[in-house]
Amino acid sequence: MPQPNLRRQLALWLLFPLLGLLALDTWLTYERAMSAANSAFDRSLEFSIKSIREGTQLIDDEVQVNLPYLALEMFESDRGGKIYYVIREGGDGAQGGGNDGRAVTGYHDLPLPPGRLRPEPYHTAFYDAEYRGETLRMGALQLPVHDVPNARTRVVWIVVGETTEARHELARQILTGSLQQEVLLVVLALAIVWLGVTRGLRPLNRLSAKVAARGEDDTTPLDNVDLPTEVKPLVESINQYVGRVGRMQASRQRFFADAAHQLKTPLAIIQAESELTLRESLSAQARERVERLNQAVKQAAKSVRQLLSLSRLEAEGGPPVAMVPLRLDEVARSVTLDWSPVARARHIDLGFEQDGPVQVIAQRELLAELCGNLIDNAIRYAGDGAIITVRTRLDGTVPVLQVLDDGPGIAANERDAVFERFYRSEQSHTGTQPADGSGLGLAIVKEIARKHRAQVALDEAVGGGLEVTVRFPGHEDV
Structure with missing residues (x-):
């Protein structure tokens, strides 16, 4: 199993929430971008409708339309979408005469706004509609036109619609620019966090290097000076553990040293007595037994000396060896x-x-x-x-x-x-x-x-x- 890495874990803990926030912000940014694009393009639609309004007249009880140059230029412009329009009579003197009025010019089947969106005269209403398998952004103006000499008034609908490719393209451009900035900010945030964690872990790295550089026999407490308050409890716990281990080892070494010292004297006596016994007249069988005894005592005495030597060499915290x-x-x-x-x-x-x-x-x-x-x-x-x-x-x-x-x-x-x-x-x-x-x-x-x-x-x-x-x-x- 891979060992856990604190920097990597912190980066991941920050990365996933940031990615979630980035996704939410992407959706919100796109909605704001579409709203901004609609607002910009709706003003263009409204300008075209007002231009058409200036060329719409009622003469001899007939609605006549003279499309101005600016409106024609809009209809023929290459803005990445399609433009549709219709000028439709809405009934005599009636406000919102319905969809069954005569189409004067334009696309006869272009939909009028639904009843709930019917604007007041001289006010433009904006809405979305499906037309010929495409989604259109529509602008509709209800315009009363007057034939003053004949004292006649008609209501005319001026409706202009365009496909939404240009709006979506503008929204995508706004979103792309915003996402580039936000991704850069996320990367910079992670880099700052990584750098901050790295710098924050320097005391732990120094502590680790200090522990690694200590000798095997060094049981002195670790210094907790210049350490963050969060690290000091760890150092105190390590010092307590090292102290317990040192006391246990010292106790064990004292036991071996004391036992070896206590055994030296009786073993020396037994060896001396066995050697004196070998100088006396003994039967062959008794001499063989005493010789085995003497050899065993010599070996035991040597083992005691070697145990004392090992105890001295492994002494923790003792004086350093003079080289x-x-x-x-x-x-x-x-x-x-x-x-x-x-x-x-x-x-x-x-x-x-x-x-x-x-x-x-x-x-x-x-x-x-x-x-x-x-x-x-x-x-x-x-x-x-x-x-x-x-x-x-x-x-x-x-x-x-x-x-x-x-x-x-x-x-x-x-x-x-x-x-x-x-x-x-x-x-x-x-x-x-x-x-x-x-x-x-x-x-x-x-x-x-x-x-x-x-x-x-x-x-x-x-x-x-x-x-x-x-x-x-x-x-x-x-």
Whole structure:
């Protein structure tokens, strides 16, 4: 499912109502445009009717019409529509003599206005009518004409109609111009809203960047200075949540640290007593049991030390690790020499190689612990008689530490899992001697590497075995 976007949602919430208002305004604008077009064209019709009125006379009791030049010009003009007219007698002296009067000139079947629209004399009435399958806009004038010498009066209807194409075209032009302006205003309104929302979301973007830039161990409260009042409750909620998580983690770490400290002393006593017991005369069966006990106590003591190390490395809110320039090759060589006796006891060829001086920014004790855990892991799992090589080099400007062995290695599908605590690989022992690891060594390596912003990778060594590579940040990245 696509993630919701606040700017897009606000734009849509505004767009649909604006489109509805635009549709309503389109209808209202078209009605106003048609009204304006009718008003303009009706004045033209009325002018033509008045022109015809000037040429209508009653002579010798006969209605005679002399269409003036302006009226003829209108009838013959090319305005995009058709013009129809009729001059019809309406009866002697009667106002509105009906539709059965004689047509003097024009289209004889052109309809007169309905009775409810019959105007007063000398007043023009406007109406719509259907004529020959077309809609006409009609203007009708009821005109009394007089034959003064003979004292006669007749009522004459002057009716002029035109088709509505020109009116609709004018209305469409008015509507098009209005719609262009309104669409432009809608687009500008949406752009303004989008810009306003974008600027309004800047505090949230800054807050997001600030949270993303925080370290994994940083549980200090977020600063809510210069934030909108609507965002401050969110920051306060985040601070409360971070505080609860920090207290929970601190409590858990204290528990592990206290438990490990409490276990160190009795384990040391048990180990010492078991070693003293092994110096005494024991039966073969009893000696075997005490040796197993001593080995188990040693392993438990090592696990406690490793748990303490992990607890120290994962301490939230603790003092930052002091990083100083160090020679990686010197630290690795020193640690390799420290582990040489352990390797000789198991007939392991432990060697060190370097490709010139390699400098890193690190903490000496943690760097030595990382090297020691990698060598210890190789000794435990490579097996007796294996060959282990510790190597330092520069890959361009990137310092690299490698530990290689020719042991059974680690299957590709397990190389991520072995960094988890207490995970034991299916290939964690050789055919001659089971490995006594606790599954914490590589977890400590990963945690120390994280502290140094280094990357740890496992791969198959050339010729078989395991190759562990730690790549530290280059000088330009420090």
